[in-house]
Amino acid sequence: MDIEQFRKAGHQAIDRICDFNYSVEKMDVVSSVEPGYLRKALPSEPPEQGEDFSKIADDYQQLIVPGLTQWQHPSFFAYFPAACTFEGVLGDLYASSVTNPGFNWSSSPACTELEAIMTDWAAKLLGLDKAFLNSNETGGGVVQTSASDSVLTATVAARSLYSKLHPDVSQDKLLFYTTSQTHSVGAKAALILGIKVRSLEVNLSDNFGLRGETLRNALEEDIRAGLHPFIIVATIGTTSSGAIDHLNEICVVAQEYSLWMHVDAAWAGVTLSCPENREICHLSFVNRYVQSFCVNFHKWGLVNFDASILWVRNREYLTDALDVTPPFLRTAQSDAGTVIDYRNWHLGLGRRFRSLKFWFVLRSYGVEGFRQHIRKGIELNKLFSSWVSSSTLVELATSPSFGLTVLRMKAPKHPTASQDFLTRKLFECLSARKDIMVTQTVLQGIFCIRFAFGAERTEERHIVAAFNLLCDEARKVNEEFKIRNAEHDKVITVKSLRN
Amino acid sequence: MDIEQFRKAGHQAIDRICDFNYSVEKMDVVSSVEPGYLRKALPSEPPEQGEDFSKIADDYQQLIVPGLTQWQHPSFFAYFPAACTFEGVLGDLYASSVTNPGFNWSSSPACTELEAIMTDWAAKLLGLDKAFLNSNETGGGVVQTSASDSVLTATVAARSLYSKLHPDVSQDKLLFYTTSQTHSVGAKAALILGIKVRSLEVNLSDNFGLRGETLRNALEEDIRAGLHPFIIVATIGTTSSGAIDHLNEICVVAQEYSLWMHVDAAWAGVTLSCPENREICHLSFVNRYVQSFCVNFHKWGLVNFDASILWVRNREYLTDALDVTPPFLRTAQSDAGTVIDYRNWHLGLGRRFRSLKFWFVLRSYGVEGFRQHIRKGIELNKLFSSWVSSSTLVELATSPSFGLTVLRMKAPKHPTASQDFLTRKLFECLSARKDIMVTQTVLQGIFCIRFAFGAERTEERHIVAAFNLLCDEARKVNEEFKIRNAEHDKVITVKSLRN
Structure with missing residues (x-):
């Protein structure tokens, strides 16, 4: 690839990254590919002759993007967030150009x-x-x-x-x-x-x-x-x-x-x-x-x-x-x-x-912008955990911490299944969905579900949706095991506490 | 930075990387900055308010680029080459956009x-x-x-x-x-x-x-x-x-x-x-x-x-x-x-x-293009080492290997300084230059100078220039210590053995 071919491929890459960012929220958070999907799609050895880059760039869109877990999706609450700012991308770009x-x-x-x-x-x-x-x-x-x-x-x-x-x-x-x-x-x-x-x-x-x-x-x-x-x-x-x-x-x-x-x-x-x-x-x-x-x-x-x-x-x-x-x-x-x-x-x-991306990020956000981002994550977590606290379906497993809420199913008043078993069931239901991603943990022998906030794109409407979805699934689990925790098993409708 | 600001900054980055690639050969290989240069130029803490990215991008050009050792320069022969292909840069770019x-x-x-x-x-x-x-x-x-x-x-x-x-x-x-x-x-x-x-x-x-x-x-x-x-x-x-x-x-x-x-x-x-x-x-x-x-x-x-x-x-x-x-x-x-x-x-x-850049490189070059690149490095090293072999000023310290030639000054016929001392002097002279970069080593107690080939931009004309420059410096060292190794201390003019 010569310099002008790179200019073309580079501009295309930037535009496609923009497209990706416009559309990521509409994508599934969780990939639907099965183990081995890519080996079936690719040749078993490198090509003898070089290929045109436009073909390679198209293959990236068609074969790789569908196999990604979208950590930048606003409904990704698994593990912890993975930072991906434009300033960080540009820092990496300049850095790799002078490797x-x-x-x-x-x-x-x-x-x-x-x-x-x-x-x-x-x-x-x-x-x-x-x-x-x-x-x-x-x-x-x-x-x-x-x-x-x-x-x-x-x-x-x-x-x-x-x-x-x-x-x-x-x-x-x-x-x-x-x-x-x-x-x-x-x-x-x-x-x-x-x-x-x-x-x-x-x-x-x-x-x-x-x-x-x-x-x-x-x-x-x-x-x-x-x-x-x-x-x-x-x-x-x-x-x-x-x-x-x-x-x-x-x-x-x-x-x-x-x-x-x-x-x-x-x-x-x-x-x-x-x-x-x-x-x-x-x-x-x-x-x-x-x-x-x-x-x-x-x-x-x-x-x-x-x-x-x-x-x-x-x-x-x-x-x-x-x-x-x-x-x-x-x-x-x-x-x-x-x-x-x-x-x-x-x-x-x-x-x-690696310091280049730090420089780009810290200057572009400034101390104020950085703090604002952190405070937003903490605020969203406070909001989410307050809904969990007052829920009849789920409860906090431990105190919420900064951007993390760890929860489990409420203990059934008339047990037909153990609390731990119900939480595992809930996690299975959540894990079967493609529109949200959360992860599990075990605290002192108790199975729990983690919701981690702080991804840059996550706004209040996303955690409202996440909480409603969580309650839907919890309600289904309770129904499956004929558990009635609330007097009236009514639908919880969350509106922002700040609005 | 929003998506459209990123598009603008991204296109600018690609264009500037193109400019860099057009001009890198005209740059010094070795940076002229002194230890501490950047601390003097930058504030001691991050800004309170975010700054405009265009200013940050300009500062990269003005403050960072002059402080880089240009590993992609065709006359960089130090250490080993550091790969930097456009395909590799694009692989990193797509990868960091979905971190x-x-x-x-x-x-x-x-x-x-x-x-x-x-x-x-x-x-x-x-x-x-x-x-x-x-x-x-x-x-x-x-x-x-x-x-x-x-x-x-x-x-x-x-x-x-x-x-x-x-x-x-x-x-x-x-x-x-x-x-x-x-x-x-x-x-x-x-x-x-x-x-x-x-x-x-x-x-x-x-x-x-x-x-x-x-x-x-x-x-x-x-x-x-x-x-x-x-x-x-x-x-x-x-x-x-x-x-x-x-x-x-x-x-x-x-x-x-x-x-x-x-x-x-x-x-x-x-x-x-x-x-x-x-x-x-x-x-x-x-x-x-x-x-x-x-x-x-x-x-x-x-x-x-x-x-x-x-x-x-x-x-x-x-x-x-x-x-x-x-x-x-x-x-x-x-x-x-x-x-x-x-x-x-x-x-x-x-x-x-990291596998993305492998995919981009192996497909774009193909097996044939990859082999051609390796063979070119080996060929250039053979050429360079053959000139060293027949020189009256320098000699091989050990057999050339693939893309690496290790050499030292020839032992003086009428010693006024030790061979090792002369090689150290030669290395000092080469290291004082900004238009070439080589590194030292010691083999069984003997001080040597390494020339490593294989950088993508290095062509025959660059190693011809490097050899002439090496001989110039070696001649000066000999003159300083009044050493006459050749009957007639004539200028060696290298022309490609393949032309």
Whole structure:
């Protein structure tokens, strides 16, 4: 493809992306394809001769788009939102047009410098302490692919530091703490590193947040057993229920026992952009105690995947653990120590120019626009969860959290089926639909359904529709099992509480 | 930004990318910015109010482009090429416009299905055995971010398998083999995993390729010392010199000792697309013995970063090592076992829709176009290295390999400075220029300069210019140290050997 062919194909792509955005709301959220659909449609090997790009672009529309789950659909409430802003798309476009692996400063100065500045901007947006700024030259931020990479990187640094201080401790005796509500990235990091993991219990009565007492008891028990706990991964906003660990308690215990404290705020971290959320997230404890902190802007934070920022209080712990410099990677600027070489701040070597989309998004929205977006998601969730609270069909399984409501069927007054069974039935009914997508979870053995808000296109009318649809399905489940919870099984009609 | 604002900004971006491509050859390869240039130019925090995108797009041109190292410049010979095709850019553009984390089949069926098919297409392009195809449902391929992730993932699988077979062996006794020429990704993987690493010696006389005998001796010695070697990372095309380990010998030894064999063909793997390179790369041994195999298409292989494929002979070893499934990640299709969930084939969870750019590139180029691109790089390197061979100023430091020539200054006949010192001086002179970029390496203690070819825009006239420039600088170095290697210190004028 030559430059003018690219111009044509590029303009077509932009126009088709516009078409897609005009029509996405009318599409199904959930794809109807069956496993193996694409293998049937494509040849089993690449063509011998090159094909015309217009044919390829048409095939994308006909074969790929129908096989996508539409995460940008306003009725996508599954998992967490996947940011997809036009500014993010443009950032990716410019970045991939000058592709370079940006592993050290001289391999593309702009990439390193913009990343250092953008992670500082993001830190300020969230109210992080200056200890986490690159500009202070002690701590700093780095863009990672995902929260998995962030926790893995933090754990490698923590282990390296621990081993340096305790050279005689065997790897087999190291212990990694998560909670039973920590995202699986925690357990996966320990699995990858071959380190023992202990999942600490959390309870509904604490809103599934870890207490300091639980941590202290575990530490005492494990140390008595000859183990060496060296890190705890705490969470602000767990995936299952949006729980917030009691950082005000556990930070103090962690410090007392010299545990590295990593906070995974992958989803809820962006809510710190609004000052009214900082206390409930224990921001002052993050700022005072935490060694490493992660926020995925590619969820609720308007920056397209991949955009996970890891901040550390002490960059030397990262570079001490990860710096391997063969001769072919040496540069004059690095040798002089005047620049950041981001390859020593993460697991891999090559990296994409990801800070560009942060720059585009943060400038185009401004702090005000960013906050407005977050507040809208929280507002919609409040509205939705208030309807759940007052429903005769469904109920909250735990307190709503920022943009997440976790619910289940109400217990039947005259049981013909268990509450858990009914919720599973409801989830099956919802999952069979193509016009909405939600996900399941299990909280303390109880099966629940998650509704996550915060997708950019979701407006009040979409959650009204979602709630009515939820009630319809719940009513059908109740009817199937001859359950009458309400005196009069009347249709609930929701109108906006704000109108 | 609304849809029509995006249309305008998108068309402008495409046009500006076209302008960039028309002008890149006239730009400097190396940026002239000084460390810290961007922090001086940008505000220290994000704006309160959103800004107009046209201003942001202009700032990209004025502040970012001058700070880029131009990896797409035809006179960029540093490191290895970074693929940047228009097809790759379009693949990234469409992918980021429907951003979704694609971690399991149902989170976007098309993403998983296209990846399984594209890694099969790529396997067939390279002549890999059907054992490595997804379609056989035992082995398969997965797109990883980089060769670092690939080797790390393979090592985690190998360690998990080894620990299952030998549950009593302590982590502290595990041993990981690389060679002294293996890319630092090997040592970094061992560092990350906290595993002992032994770097096996290779010699100039073997063209820096590992011999079977060396491996066998190490195994016997290490096992006697109570260690447990469980993986060897061999290379087809090392970064320093393009060396190929003697897979024909080491595969047999590895099998005898039940070592997991990972082959890092990150750079040179794409040359297997041309059947004439398969024997020298020991492809039949890869096909018969190797457990995991990695090729970065984002280097010489026309697919924009990130596009590293990891193939494995047995996918169960990956999923056994990496599958952590909390309730919120369960899906009906996964429970039924009818689909691939790629999140269990790599370290993280979320992932970009990277197979799209493979599809665009492989279809647009076709097998023929892909081979033509690889053969052009090899041809240019042959030409360039032949000029080095017959030069009175510089000489080959080791045999040229595919698209890589490693050279140094000729030893002075009447030494006023050491050969190594002169080569360092030459590298300094080349590094001070902005119109060419090369990188250094050290081979068996000898300082060398690398010229890597294969960037799409590099034509014969560019390597003619590069060689003349190299000779100019070498001549100046000789003059500075009063070295007269040639009888008559005449100007070398290179004309194409093919004209």
